[in-house]
Amino acid sequence: MAVHLDDSRIDHDTDPDRTSVPITGWPLAALARLDRSGARGLVADLTFAGVLTRQAAFVLLAAVDLDVPGAFLKRLDIQVDGAEGIGLALRLRRARQIIGAAYDLDPDNVPTGFLRALAKVQETRADEPGFQPFNDPATYRRLFDILVGQRNSRRAQALRYCEKLKSSTIDAATTLDPLLLWPEILAVTGTPQRVEAANSMIRLIRDSHTSVDERSLVTAMRQSFKSLGVLEAFAKKALDSADRLPTPIPAAEGVRPLRTAADYREIGTKLRNCAATKIGEVALGLLVVVEVTHRTEDGSEMVFAASLTPISDGRWTVSEVSGAKNRRPSKEALRDVLMRLQALGAIIPGPAIGGPYSKSLANLLGIYRYAALEDALHPQAVDEADELLEAFEAEVAA
Numbered sequence: 001m002a003v004h005l006d007d008s009r010i011d012h013d014t015d016p017d018r019t020s021v022p023i024t025g026w027p028l029a030a031l032a033r034l035d036r037s038g039a040r041g042l043v044a045d046l047t048f049a050g051v052l053t054r055q056a057a058f059v060l061l062a063a064v065d066l067d068v069p070g071a072f073l074k075r076l077d078i079q080v081d082g083a084e085g086i087g088l089a090l091r092l093r094r095a096r097q098i099i100g101a102a103y104d105l106d107p108d109n110v111p112t113g114f115l116r117a118l119a120k121v122q123e124t125r126a127d128e129p130g131f132q133p134f135n136d137p138a139t140y141r142r143l144f145d146i147l148v149g150q151r152n153s154r155r156a157q158a159l160r161y162c163e164k165l166k167s168s169t170i171d172a173a174t175t176l177d178p179l180l181l182w183p184e185i186l187a188v189t190g191t192p193q194r195v196e197a198a199n200s201m202i203r204l205i206r207d208s209h210t211s212v213d214e215r216s217l218v219t220a221m222r223q224s225f226k227s228l229g230v231l232e233a234f235a236k237k238a239l240d241s242a243d244r245l246p247t248p249i250p251a252a253e254g255v256r257p258l259r260t261a262a263d264y265r266e267i268g269t270k271l272r273n274c275a276a277t278k279i280g281e282v283a284l285g286l287l288v289v290v291e292v293t294h295r296t297e298d299g300s301e302m303v304f305a306a307s308l309t310p311i312s313d314g315r316w317t318v319s320e321v322s323g324a325k326n327r328r329p330s331k332e333a334l335r336d337v338l339m340r341l342q343a344l345g346a347i348i349p350g351p352a353i354g355g356p357y358s359k360s361l362a363n364l365l366g367i368y369r370y371a372a373l374e375d376a377l378h379p380q381a382v383d384e385a386d387e388l389l390e391a392f393e394a395e396v397a398a
Contacts, residue, residue: 020047021131023054030061039087046090051130055118056095060086062137063102075101103144113160114147122164129164136167143170154181162186171195177202179217184225201235208242208283216241236280245282248316249290249308249344256291258282267291271305271324285310292321292340294333304329304337308346317347 023031023046035042046054064072066086073085076093089098095115100107122129134140143159150156155173161183162169172189173181177199180189189195206212220237227233240261247257258264261279267289268276281287288308293301307320321337323329329337338348351357 021128022047023132024125025133025135026137027058027061027133030066031057034066034083034086038082038084039090042087042090051119052095052115053090054131055121055133056098057090058133058137059099059118059140060090060102062140071104072101075104099144103141109148111147111151113151113156114144117143117147117159117165120162120165123166134165134167134170139167139170142174146170146173154178157181158183158186166190175199179214179221182221182225184230185221188230198231201231204283205235205238205242208239208244210244239279239283242279242283245279246285247288247290249288249341249346252340252344254293254295255340255344256293258289258291263291264289267305271303271322271326273305273322273326275305288316290341292337294329294336296333302329302333304333306337306341308341311347315345315347317349 023043028043031043031046046057049057060072064086066083069086070081073081073089076089076097078085078089078092080088089101093101094107095118096107096110099105099114100110103110119130121132121134123132123135126132134143143165146153146156146159155178158181159165159170159173163183164187168190169186171192172186172195175195176185176189179202180198185198189198205217217238221234224230224234224237242261243259245259245261245264247259249255249257251257256263258267258275264279264282265276268274275289278287278289282289286309290306290308292304292306294304295301302323304321304323306318307322308316309319310316318338318341321329321334323333328334342348
């Protein structure tokens with residue numbers, strides 16, 4: 001159905017193809033009340049009206065006290081008071097005039113952009129844009145204030161280019177970080193939870209950088225519009241340049257905490273592991289990777305990646321230690337790496353020394369834990385079979 005921005009008076013509506021579209025939601029009760037109180041046939045007329053006539057009626061219902069409409073009717077030069085006068089106003093005056101009177105403005109000060117926006121109102125259950133109201137009546141005033149009072153802002157610009165408008169769209173435009181005010185972002189932030197997550201994402205990106213180049217972020221945002229998951233793609237692109245990632249382990253001789261996204265990509269290439277894909281987890285405080293260099297008895301050096309995960313009291317525990325291609329380190333190397341990390345404050349999980357645990361007793365009970373990280377520092381955690389298998393693996397690797 002075509003939308004005409006000058007199609008605004010019921011009595012002059014001559015569109016032969018227009019069909020009846022029921023009115024639903026919060027306006028129906030108020031319109032029925034007007035219909036019964038003197039505006040006879042108003043509901044029926046509005047079901048056949050165009051989108052701007054209907055939307056002007058919704059604006060009126062959201063902004064005007066129906067019990068005392070005198071000031072509103074006076075602005076429209078309607079001489080009849082009450083419900084009958086409101087019915088006459090909706091039949092005889094244009095949408096721009098109705099909206100101007102509802103907001104106590106000269107009709108010429110109601111921008112065409114607001115009328116175009118009204119024609120795009122489409123809540124989730126509406127079949128076509130423009131025919132049903134916003135879910136929240138207060139949205140009409142918030143939209144008007146943005147498009148009129150902030151007409152040159154990024155917020156207004158983003159709303160102008162949205163394909164559909166919902167109450168949640170206007171709410172998102174009001175509360176989103178200015179960097180996120182794009183039509184493509186408004187289209188995917190349809191709930192308060194999603195808006196808060198998007199704002200938290202921006203704070204995370206800023207916290208992960210020593211300084212933020214807003215132009216670079218805008219460029220990353222534009223590139224992300226080509227992806228299906230716009231926000232997800234943007235977050236990944238922005239975090240790719242992070243240079244202030246959190247780490248709980250201080251630097252020491254042979255111990256290098258990874259602090260930048262470039263560090264994670266470097267160790268991923270060096271050890272041929274997936275560290276480069278973990279930057280998001282690192283930024284969220286779910287994971288930290290530390291590069292540890294182990295020196296063997298013959299003076300050669302081996303590099304290992306130690307992964308640490310947080311526990312609820314704020315401390316960090318070592319969860320994995322691996323070499324190139326995620327190979328397990330030797331018993332000697334693993335012990336050296338863990339003891340060095342423990343000295344720097346990391347927690348090493350495992351059975352208590354001096355407790356009942358021993359590897360031979362565990363085997364007797366059918367509990368087999370070959371080369372478990374948790375056993376590395378325990379004096380009773382290795383048996384002869386382990387040593388033989390470790391020697392065999394070392395020979396194969398060589």
